[in-house]
Amino acid sequence: MKKFKLGLRTALAVLALSGMTVNAAPALAAGKMTIASSQDPGSWDPIDTFLVAWAVVSTNIFDGLTYRGPDLKLVPGLAESWEELDQGKRIRFKLRHDVKFHDGEPFNAESVKFTFDRLLGAEGAKGPQRSNYTAIESVDIIDDYTVDMKLKTPDPVLLTKLAGYGAMIVPPKYIKEKGEDYFNLNPVGTGAFKFVSYTPKVNIKLAANPDYWGGAPKLSELEYRFISEPATAVAELQAGRVDLVIPPIIPIGMLPVIQNDSKLEIASVPGPTVDALRFNTRDGITADPRVRKAIIMAIDRATIIKSILVGQAVEITSFQGASSFGYDPELKALPYDPEGAKKLLAEAGVKPGATIQIDIRGNDTTMNEVAQVIASYLQMVGITATLKPYETNVLLNDIIPQGKTGAMFEQKWGGWTFDFDNTAYAMYHSGEKWNPYEKDATLDKLLESQRPLTDRAEREKILKEIGKYVTDKALELPLYNSNAIYGISKRVKGFVPAPDNRIKLNEVTVE
Incomplete structure (x- = not known):
């Protein structure tokens, strides 16, 4: 029998530390x-x-x-x-x-x-x-x-x-x-x-x-x-009509506006949110894993993080951050190698001038900037990418679940349990809402096998195996694990x- 029990004195202390009291007088x-x-x-x-x-x-x-x-x-x-x-x-x-x-x-x-x-x-x-x-x-x-x-x-x-x-x-x-x-x-x-x-x-x-x-x-x-437009949200914060702006509204490019306002400040903490561009593995040129790997190799993610995200994110190799249980620090991402990308595209029979569509959230200003840079990198290896912005609810509740995306689509995931299972099962298991394209019995078996395990070491081993398997199949272009950035009135x-x-x-x- 394993007990998780707090005595009254301990419970009161814990709740006080977490900002709560028990049976306090109103x-x-x-x-x-x-x-x-x-x-x-x-x-x-x-x-x-x-x-x-x-x-x-x-x-x-x-x-x-x-x-x-x-x-x-x-x-x-x-x-x-x-x-x-x-x-x-x-x-x-x-x-x-x-x-x-x-x-x-x-x-x-x-x-x-x-x-x-x-x-x-x-x-x-x-x-x-x-x-x-x-x-x-x-x-x-x-x-x-x-x-x-x-x-x-x-x-x-x-x-x-x-x-x-x-x-x-x-x-x-x-x-x-x-x-x-x-x-x-x-x-x-x-x-x-x-x-x-x-x-x-x-x-x-x-x-x-x-x-x-x-x-x-x-x-x-x-x-x-509900303010989807970042400039409007920041303007309302500056005007005092809003006291707090919740992530992920504030784009990196607008941080100086807040930092230079004496009435405001930024609160930034490492978060669970990871960003990726996932692939349509069913249709078009991205059904070929060589093409998916070529696209990954064409993108200089380190430069994107340095130039656009100004230190408010770190690069990821799988669809999770370093705080996630199941994260594998030994897992290596495909390197930035545009010449290698061109060779893979040629092997796959993809000729220069091939086109793809990248679906993104229209109100995600940071991803809009990132996606434009990604399109420029792809142009350099002979792929013309067009960006298609969607209203967020439409993208998340219709386009992705119904398998109506372009070749690539934005996926931002909170991973709020800080456990890779919560992300991986939803993203990769057959029939799940966020997995409209892949049906992989091997991957399904791996995902299912770790869920019943109470041995943390054994479960962690399988979660790392899942991360490696997905990376080898190149099911997504993993981008970054971003900080949660709050704009707040003093x-x-x-x-x-x-x-x-x-x-x-x-x-x-x-x-």
Whole structure:
């Protein structure tokens, strides 16, 4: 039996360090904070989305059984403690007492069971989150404040997954009475801030929850404005109409604008986000692995990072950063070798003047600059690349999943668990949303084989093997692991930048 349990004194200390208190007397909140986020997720239901832009807001509306803050350490959330039973086949969670949803509904074992029955059932099947939690067989109620989570197979990162996205605990009565569609647009959780109003494509407004189990927020209001245009977001920050700009809005080229403004500052921390241009391996010239390798060899990524990203990123060899479990520092990328690229293209029968299309997010200014440079490099080896910008939601929800991309397409991935499984399974396993082209039985077997392992060393070995296999097949042009860059008004006090953009704002004030 393996126990994960915190005594009351220890729990209080841990929560205090993570910016929360337990059963604190409600304080009178004051002040409003306005945040610029680049994207409207379109639904606030935890099972409907994978978007970081959802988590930016919803970390303040919902809670999970566990919580991971800016220091990336896992601590209790709505579960006060947990322990593994039956050689890891069951996890028993002891739940917090006296916690209420924003509508007054009590949080208890029933709401935990409802949340996971819903996630793993027909409703969850409509969204992208269920595949992250398929190790769970069932959630069984032991008593009002104890649940057992039975597992089909061990999942070594499940406790981290319970801290975010699809595992956020939702109110059974509210959803049953109001319906799924209503809940999508009018979210209710147990978090530090309550939903007030939502205007699609414009903003979402929240108000302080004075009864929050982690202590009443110091702010009275939060407003998240959806601003996709970087210049507009920075102008609003300069004008004082926005207090915080969330990554990845701010392009590298606009950093000096903020740094030279005495009222503003930059907060930059190494993050999980990696950028790549992935290949259409089904159609056209990029169906040939020699062509894919030639394209990789044609691009001087080190120069791109130095000249465009000015030190705010590091080069990657696989689709993960150095902080990811499964990262292989020994893995070598294909070198920058334009002459070698030309030879490979000739071997593949690709003649000078061949054309490809690169699909990118229209509002990603930094990637627009990077992609233009990549097109210039490709021109030097005889390939003419055209850039096709898409509205982000269209690219992510239609073009990529439906396999309608050009030869290459932008993929920006948060990898928020800091575990390569969370990225690799979604990107490379047959039938997954983000893998519209590849069906590789060998790769599927590798991905599936590491998930049940509790031996970290053995699992890490397989994850490294996956990284090497994908690199050898040249399924993408890996670019860089970028910093999370926040633009912030100096009026904001108590803000701690989070690598994964999931920021609780209950301890923040605005002067």
